[in-house]
Structures are given as C-alpha cells and as structure tokens.
Amino acid sequence: MPRSPGQGSLFERLDPNLPPRRSRTRQDLATERIRAIKNHLELLLNTRRGGSQSCPDLGLPDMNDASAGQMDLRNQICLDIRAVVAVYEPRVQVVDVHSLATSEQPLGLRFRLHCLVPVRDSPERVEIDLLVHHRQQRINVM
Numbered sequence: 001m002p003r004s005p006g007q008g009s010l011f012e013r014l015d016p017n018l019p020p021r022r023s024r025t026r027q028d029l030a031t032e033r034i035r036a037i038k039n040h041l042e043l044l045l046n047t048r049r050g051g052s053q054s055c056p057d058l059g060l061p062d063m064n065d066a067s068a069g070q071m072d073l074r075n076q077i078c079l080d081i082r083a084v085v086a087v088y089e090p091r092v093q094v095v096d097v098h099s100l101a102t103s104e105q106p107l108g109l110r111f112r113l114h115c116l117v118p119v120r121d122s123p124e125r126v127e128i129d130l131l132v133h134h135r136q137q138r139i140n141v142m
Contacts, residue, residue: 030119034126037091037117042141044088045081045130060084063109063137074099074109081111081130092117100129 047059060080063073078097085094096114109132116123129142 026120030117030124033091033119034117037089038128038141040089041085041092041128041130042139044084045139045141058084058088060139063132077109077132078111081113085113093123095125 044058045060049059049061050056052058060077063077078099082094082097085092092113093116094113095116098112100110100112111130111132113128113130115126115128117126118124131140131142132138133140
C-alpha cells in the first residue's frame with residue numbers, strides 16, 4: 001500500500017498512544033505532519049554531503065569554507081538547503097529560504113524556510129526556523 005503524502009514514518013504511525021486517525025481533528029493532523037517533517041529535516045540537514053556511499057548528494061556540504069565571505073556563505077547555504085529539501089523531503093514545497101540576523105549570536109547562522117505543506121489536500125503555509133550551532137556544526141529545526 002503506498003504511503004499517503006505527508007504522513008509520519010512507519011514507527012511514528014505505529015505509536016500506540018495516538019488516538020485513531022479518524023478521531024483526530026484537522027489541527028491535530030497538521031501538527032502531527034509538521035512535527036514529522038521537522039524531525040526528518042533535522043536528520044536530513046545534519047547529514048554531511050558525501051557521507052553516504054549509496055547517495056553521495058544526500059545532506060549539506062561542510063560549512064567551514066574559509067574562502068567564502070560571510071554573506072556569500074549564507075547565500076550558498078540557503079541554496080544548498082533549498083536543493084536538499086526539494087530532493088529529499090517530498091512532503092514540503094519550499095517557497096523561499098533566507099538568512100536571519102541573530103543579535104544573541106552575531107556569528108551564528110539562522111535560516112527560515114517558507115514552505116507549503118499539504119494538509120487534507122490543501123497546501124498550508126508553514127515557516128520553519130533552522131539554527132546552526134557553530135561549534136557543533138549541528139542544525140536544530142524549530
């Protein structure tokens with residue numbers, strides 16, 4: 001049986017604590033779907049390109065490029081994020097990715113994805129924030 005677009009992973013759908021799908025509201029289903037997408041994006045964006053032999057384009061390239069300027073680096077990361085999400089997360093249609101300024105971390109990187117996510121056969125606009133932890137080279141999806 002083919003997987004319905006936008007549902008969580010098999011293990012997320014097998015959670016015994018979830019009520020039956022038919023008894024959940026549209027808001028509950030949307031929240032569940034967006035949570036599943038965020039979990040997958042976090043895994044996807046924390047994978048380094050070239051780390052998978054079977055899929056060498058999976059993930060983002062290393063962000064420690066000393067030859068690029070700060071603004072060039074941010075623009076390149078935006079393009080990389082957009083490309084990776086477009087290929088490896090089919091439940092999301094990325095409309096825009098842009099860098100956000102962070103006052104608490106002037107050298108930190110923060111990005112916002114403007115996306116369309118299908119909820120009950122109609123696209124919903126969703127904003128997903130990404131915070132790059134500089135020292136750990138880890139991206140948190142918020």
